[in-house]
Amino acid sequence: MCRMLLTSLVATTMLIPVAATAQDEDLSAMRDQIAAMQAEIARLQTKVENLEQQRQSAERQPNGLVVVDALDPAPVAQAVPISPSTDLGFGAALSAETEEGWSFKPFGRLQFDAGTTALPDGLALADGYGSELRRIRLGVAGDMPGGFGYKLEVDFAGGDAEITDAILTYETGAAELTVGQHNNFQSLEELTSSRFSSFIERAAFTDAFGFERRLGLSVQYGVGDVLVQAGVFGDNFDDLPDSNSRSFDARAVYAPQIGGAQLHVGGSLHFTELNGDDSVRYRQRPLVHFTSNRLLDTGNVGADREFGTGLEAAAILGPLHFAGEAFWQSIDQSDTFTAADDPTFFGGYAEIGYFLTGERRGYKGGKFDRTQPLAPVGEGGIGAVQLVARYDRLDLSDAGITGGIQNGFYGSLIWVPTDYTRLMVNYGRLDYHDAPRPLPSGERDYAADVVGVRAQVDF
Structure with missing residues (x-):
């Protein structure tokens, strides 16, 4: 669908000036214009295909996103790490815990x-x-990766x-x-x-x-x-x-x-x-x-x-x-x-x-x-x-x-x-x-x- 849309847009854009000057241009100039249009369509089709391949590659990445340069006809996929998800708890106090094993909870x-x-x-x-x-008293307590934990409490x-x-x-x-x-x-x-x-x-x-x-x-x-x-x-x-x-x-x-x-x-x-x-x-x-x-x-x-x-x-x-x-x-x-x-x-x-x-x-x-x-x-x-x-x-x-x-x-x-x-x-x-x-x-x-x-x- 993307290919058809791009083809239609380019064709419409190029045909307007062609129709406007058809009477003044000779057949040779028209052929050159059509050739240029076909080359542009081919370039855009190649870019669409590259973008589709990169999108499919991104979907296969379990822990990353693919960053591409839309102006580069042959971009290279690069994995960018995503921060581990953090679970927030709303009990007597707000607490936070990450998938890596960090946790933080205030108390008092x-x-x-x-x-x-x-x-x-x-x-x-x-x-x-x-x-x-x-x-x-106010304090914080939590866990750290590797089986460690911490607690600090201060009385005012x-x-x-x-x-x-x-x-x-x-x-x-x-x-x-x-x-x-x-x-x-x-x-x-x-x-x-x-x-x-x-x-x-x-x-x-x-x-x-x-x-x-x-x-x-x-x-x-x-x-x-x-x-x-x-x-x-x-x-x-x-x-x-x-x-x-x-x-x-x-x-x-x-x-x-x-x-x-x-x-x-x-x-x-x-x-x-x-x-x-x-x-x-x-x-x-x-x-x-x-x-x-x-x-x-x-x-x-x-x-x-x-x-x-x-x-x-x-x-x-x-x-x-x-x-x-x-x-x-x-x-x-x-x-x-x-x-x-x-x-x-x-x-x-x-x-x-x-x-x-x-x-x-x-x-x-x-x-x-x-x-x-x-x-x-x-x-x-x-x-x-x-x-x-x-x-x-x-x-x-x-x-x-x-x-x-x-x-x-x-x-x-x-x-x-x-x-x-x-x-x-x-x-x-x-x-x-x-x-x-x-x-x-x-x-x-x-x-x-x-x-x-x-x-x-x-x-």
Whole structure:
């Protein structure tokens, strides 16, 4: 069809001047003109044939396009690579993934806390209303070709940018290697994200014993119901280079599903060689973080090493869940103390929770995970509603050190309107014994009441 069209166009173009001058031109000039026209038609037909061949060649190229020069009567086909296709995802945040194995996903969370603390008047400590932006975190995570991955997260809640996670991972088979700043392997409560915790703050012992992210190298191996984690760590970014403590942490979890129940049994070990100021200090706030008051406090205690052991247990049965932990933290004191004086402190908790709306608490990878409402707000439902009760104990008194004993009785009402929004209301009654700060009468046994509220969104 292209050949016929070109022939017609050229013939029409050439015949107009021929007809206009037929009377004035002799037969010889007309023949020359017709010959020129035939030559032009032949040239154009050759070009059409070349273009058709190149088009057919382009269709046979699986990963390229053919670029031709329309003015060249014999163009040469040249393959030009096409960028690999990129898949874009639109969930809680925009994500991207390429066929080559690159992926990129931003994430973040915003947590606003407010509430009140009521302390005994005789302590002369500021109490009452308090509030804070507990966490403002932004980060990116993704995969790279060859089994590698990355994650970087920064917290802006304190007014300055503070790195929380900064890691590079490599996955091979059932093993995953991680290098950078990340959580060491202590406690189910500590490893569960604050986005999914039962209370505004984690169990008292996790903060008192200084559980935090540290710079290190670790390996994780998971097959079936068994998960084993171990690593060597230095200090948190914020403590470097002033401190150069070294620690070893390990954790093992057995998490079988029996019938409709998800079970969790685990244990952990922690050893730190202290090479900073050769001292430790264990202390703790009353439930909420927006108060600076710490009613339990060992003060600075000389130490060369610390050694911790932990036990974990949990079960999820439909909308009901149980969880509990116990952790013992011992310190090997400086040479001025005898081995008999080395103290051992204790912390632990037990909790029970129930979803009034029928959801099941999320669990993944040896820790609690996101719970998605069965009927979210905006889709004809009220979201997920959960009640949780907890007993929380922390004992910082031993071997002549009087850091105090806390028995906390907590209640939590959690409303999850949608997958990525959360509201929490907590109440705590905390009974203190042998508290390091006495009342004016000298009494060291007293109580405090705390109410805390959190509004949270994450993506």
